[in-house]
Amino acid sequence: xxxxxxxxxxxxxxxxxxxxxxxxxxxxxTVSVSGMNLGRLSVSVALIIAGLKSxxxxxxxxxxxxxxxxxxxxxxxxxILALLVVLIGLTFLDVAFR
Amino acid sequence: MQTHKDYTGSKLGMWxxxxxxxxxxxxxxxxxxxxxxxxxxxxxxxxxxxxxxxGTFNTIILLTSSxxxxxxxxxIQKGNRKFxxxxxxxxxxLGFLFLANKYFEWxxxxxxxxxxxxxxxxxxxxxxxxxxxLYYAMTGxxxxxxxxxxxxxxxGWVFVVKEKIHRGDxxxxxxxxxxxxxxxxxxxxxxxxxxxxT
Numbered sequence: 001x002x003x004x005x006x007x008x009x010x011x012x013x014x015x016x017x018x019x020x021x022x023x024x025x026x027x028x029x030t031v032s033v034s035g036m037n038l039g040r041l042s043v044s045v046a047l048i049i050a051g052l053k054s055x056x057x058x059x060x061x062x063x064x065x066x067x068x069x070x071x072x073x074x075x076x077x078x079x080i081l082a083l084l085v086v087l088i089g090l091t092f093l094d095v096a097f098r
Numbered sequence: 099m100q101t102h103k104d105y106t107g108s109k110l111g112m113w114x115x116x117x118x119x120x121x122x123x124x125x126x127x128x129x130x131x132x133x134x135x136x137x138x139x140x141x142x143x144x145x146x147x148x149x150x151x152x153g154t155f156n157t158i159i160l161l162t163s164s165x166x167x168x169x170x171x172x173x174i175q176k177g178n179r180k181f182x183x184x185x186x187x188x189x190x191x192l193g194f195l196f197l198a199n200k201y202f203e204w205x206x207x208x209x210x211x212x213x214x215x216x217x218x219x220x221x222x223x224x225x226x227x228x229x230x231x232l233y234y235a236m237t238g239x240x241x242x243x244x245x246x247x248x249x250x251x252x253x254g255w256v257f258v259v260k261e262k263i264h265r266g267d268x269x270x271x272x273x274x275x276x277x278x279x280x281x282x283x284x285x286x287x288x289x290x291x292x293x294x295x296t
Contacts (some may be wrong), residue, residue, distance in 0.1 A: 009176055013169060020165040027157050031150075034294035046290035054283045061168045061279045073113065080117045084124045091128050095135065 019060045026053050105269055112273040116280045119243075123284050126236050130291060133228045140225020145295035147212075148233070149203055153293035156199050157285065163192035164282045167251075167275045177265040179258060186255045186271075189278065193248040200241050204234075233292055240288060243281045250274040 030049040038045060058077065059065040067073040134141045170185035207230075211218035214234055219227055254271045257263040263271050 009172065012172055016165055016168050016172070020161060023161045023164075024158065027154065027161065030290050030294065031154055034290065046294060047287075050287050050290055053286045057164060057279050057283050057286070061164050061282075062276055072110065076113060076117060080120055084120065087124070088128050088131060091132060092135070095132055 015060065019056050023053055023056055026056075103267065103269070108269050108273065109276075112276050116276060119280060119284075123236070123239070126232065126239070127287065127291075130232050130236070133225065133232065137223070137225025137228065140223045141229050142295055143223070144226040144229035144233075145292060148293050149206070150293050152199055152203050153289055156196050157289050159192050159196045159199070160282045160285050163189045163196070164279055166192065167278050171268065171272055171275050174258065174263065174265065174268045174271060179261075179264075183255060183258055186251055186258065190248050190251050190255070193244050193251075193278075197241060197244055197248075200237065236288055237292070240281065240284055243284070247274070247278045247281050250277060 026049050030046055033045050033049075034042060036042075064073065064077070166185045166189045170182045170189065173179075173182040173185065207213065212230060213219065214231055219230055251274055254263060254274050257270065
């Protein structure tokens, strides 16, 4: 039993290191992409990569992937992000049609 | 009546607080996007002056500190106090390194007479003034969060030493960790939006 626990612990640590490496690779990509001239696309690419990175941090480092039994954890975050998107959207509509 | 620790409740409370933090920074990000939409060229010019290498370096520092934070919590769950304390110390040290870099970055900007309300900055285009206003406000507020996180983790460190945080009760450390990761996520967005505008 305890060796099984030990094994899963080692796997967890390996997963953390893999996530960290993924985050570093994504940082490298976002820095090198910003050097290319993508014009309008560059903001979207930067935001998509930042979104992916935060997904990794939320899911693995903040354990959201493994929160079981409490549905509130799963819905609070997308809920707040949706609220933020609505707020940004409404503000943009206001500014664009002023 | 025995004392009852509500593990889920305290984590839920922490998450609610973190969500309010997201909205706090979210407001600033809204301001940023509107002003960038209105002054794209000025934002491009002003962002070109930021130190991209220092920004990238700081991103790597914060990402690494998130790893050591996650590891230290996993270690206290296992009951490995020694390495938990070591990784906690590394995390706080990396936070310190981040702030030290930030200090040098700000000091260089102030030396070039670029700070809110400086005569040199006010003489430039409106969009550039707005960019630097947001730059100081957002990286400053973020830096303040890093400082608070370091304080929380130091308290956690002392509690682990005193065995108030241990294998059976580590929710305080876990919540501090959640805060630390959120501060990392905010930086993940600040970094490309300020340092990497092309």
